[in-house]
Amino acid sequence: MKPPPFRHHAPRTAGEALGMLADAPQGKVLAGGQSLIPLLNMRLAAPPDLVDINGVAELDVLHVGDEGVRAGALARHARVERSVEAAAVQPLLGRALRHVAHPVIRNRGTVVGSLAHADPAAELPAVLAVLGGTVEAASARGRRTIPAAEFFKGPLESALAPGELAVAAFFPAAPPRTGSAFTEMARRHGDYALSGVAAVVTLDEDLRVGAVRAGYLGIAPVPLVLDLTEAAGPRGDWPAAAAYVRERIDPETDIHASARYRRHLTGVLTERALATAAAEALRRARD
Amino acid sequence: MEDLHDIALTVNGVHRTARVPARRLLSDLLRHDLGLTGTHVGCEHGVCGCCTVLMDGDPVRSCLTFAVTAAGHAVTTVEGLAAPDGTPSPVQRAFRECHGLQCGFCTPGFLCTVTALLRETPRPTEDEVLEGISGNLCRCTGYQNIVKSVHRAAELLAESGGEA
Numbered sequence: 001m002k003p004p005p006f007r008h009h010a011p012r013t014a015g016e017a018l019g020m021l022a023d024a025p026q027g028k029v030l031a032g033g034q035s036l037i038p039l040l041n042m043r044l045a046a047p048p049d050l051v052d053i054n055g056v057a058e059l060d061v062l063h064v065g066d067e068g069v070r071a072g073a074l075a076r077h078a079r080v081e082r083s084v085e086a087a088a089v090q091p092l093l094g095r096a097l098r099h100v101a102h103p104v105i106r107n108r109g110t111v112v113g114s115l116a117h118a119d120p121a122a123e124l125p126a127v128l129a130v131l132g133g134t135v136e137a138a139s140a141r142g143r144r145t146i147p148a149a150e151f152f153k154g155p156l157e158s159a160l161a162p163g164e165l166a167v168a169a170f171f172p173a174a175p176p177r178t179g180s181a182f183t184e185m186a187r188r189h190g191d192y193a194l195s196g197v198a199a200v201v202t203l204d205e206d207l208r209v210g211a212v213r214a215g216y217l218g219i220a221p222v223p224l225v226l227d228l229t230e231a232a233g234p235r236g237d238w239p240a241a242a243a244y245v246r247e248r249i250d251p252e253t254d255i256h257a258s259a260r261y262r263r264h265l266t267g268v269l270t271e272r273a274l275a276t277a278a279a280e281a282l283r284r285a286r287d
Numbered sequence: 288m289e290d291l292h293d294i295a296l297t298v299n300g301v302h303r304t305a306r307v308p309a310r311r312l313l314s315d316l317l318r319h320d321l322g323l324t325g326t327h328v329g330c331e332h333g334v335c336g337c338c339t340v341l342m343d344g345d346p347v348r349s350c351l352t353f354a355v356t357a358a359g360h361a362v363t364t365v366e367g368l369a370a371p372d373g374t375p376s377p378v379q380r381a382f383r384e385c386h387g388l389q390c391g392f393c394t395p396g397f398l399c400t401v402t403a404l405l406r407e408t409p410r411p412t413e414d415e416v417l418e419g420i421s422g423n424l425c426r427c428t429g430y431q432n433i434v435k436s437v438h439r440a441a442e443l444l445a446e447s448g449g450e451a
Binding site: 004006033034038050052101104108189190 | 289290292308309310312315331332333336339345346347348350351352353355356400404417418419421422423
């Protein structure tokens with residue numbers, strides 16, 4: 001189908017964009033449009049105004065520093081995925097991005113847009129959540145930084161208020177002796193995952209398992225983060241951690257998979273991801 | 288009455304202008320306003336890949352891009368892949384040679400996607416080919432000959448010195 005009518009606003013600066021959003025509280029921000037335009041085409045959404053930030057050069061930024069990766073609102077998936085600098089500082093980001101839809105979609109879709117869309121089946125919200133990242137929001141009234149744990153409110157619902165623009169997202173750098181892994185299972189390549197996990201394992205100075213965190217997609221209304229440090233123990237008992245996860249989660253049945261299958265699958269993916277992440281942590285600790 | 292926007296963009300190397308409502312999809316701009324019906328529209332929500340065109344050289348879904356957003360950019364459609372004298376591009380020749388199409392509906396999207404894929408990865412592995420075309424659906428061929436076509440196109444491009 002065709003999108004419903006809307007008023008199109010094309011700001012050239014972030015300040016202009018915030019002014020337009022303030023004047024159109026029911027408006028939506030259009031960046032890559034790879035989630036928003038399907039919703040419009042299927043008439044599932046009909047915002048009266050779209051503030052198209054594609055012309056705002058100052059938002060098309062990717063900053064990589066020792067402390068982490070900061071993606072501006074126009075940093076497209078493909079750019080972040082290919083950034084060697086970003087991969088060196090926080091490899092989990094690129095690993096997850098390779099699972100986001102298809103390469104052609106990643107040419108347009110943006111990292112911040114995917115977070116703002118807050119789809120619990122999407123990869124990047126789980127990554128931001130497991131890393132304890134933040135979203136920077138700005139409005140005509142001011143700016144604020146929203147931690148991932150407070151950003152995702154429900155399916156397709158973020159903490160962004162009307163008139164607010166998510167200007168950037170920050171993914172903290174991987175600490176020393178830390179490895180990560182991303183894995184998911186989908187019915188078809190590029191489709192929404194039945195379940196997926198972003199795992200982070202940090203070893204202590206004696207190379208025992210010090211901290212284990214896993215972020216999940218597709219099995220809860222918001223990205224679910226579980227601390228598996230205790231369940232895995234200092235020697236890294238991944239099957240025990242997976243068993244703990246199976247008990248803790250409460251996935252739903254839908255047309256694609258039963259709750260029982262999702263629970264089983266999530267355990268299998270957890271075990272795999274933790275083992276991979278721990279192996280990387282060990283390599284990095286020995287380098 | 289909806290507001291109309293005057294837009295200008297480059298399509299297949301030619302400066303084009305149109306007056307369109309904000310909600311005009313790039314796919315519909317190309318087909319309805321500019322008469323370039325080589326770009327096909329299948330699902331119109333980004334799944335099938337038939338409407339893929341090149342925007343500033345990168346493949347994008349024209350059904351998930353607004354014409355007003357594409358203003359000022361350079362778009363290449365399937366009509367722009369062949370040489371000016373009509374000689375098919377190496378990718379087009381490979382699809383013909385390897386029977387990489389049957390009904391042809393998905394073909395414009397595949398040709399645009401593959402043209403960009405080989406520009407970036409001139410000698411793709413089997414996995415790179417599968418990943419590269421994973422966002423394009425074909426309901427006729429079973430993909431075997433499309434995959435062959437991509438490898439053959441890589442050979443033809445290497446022979447011609449890489450000129451797509």
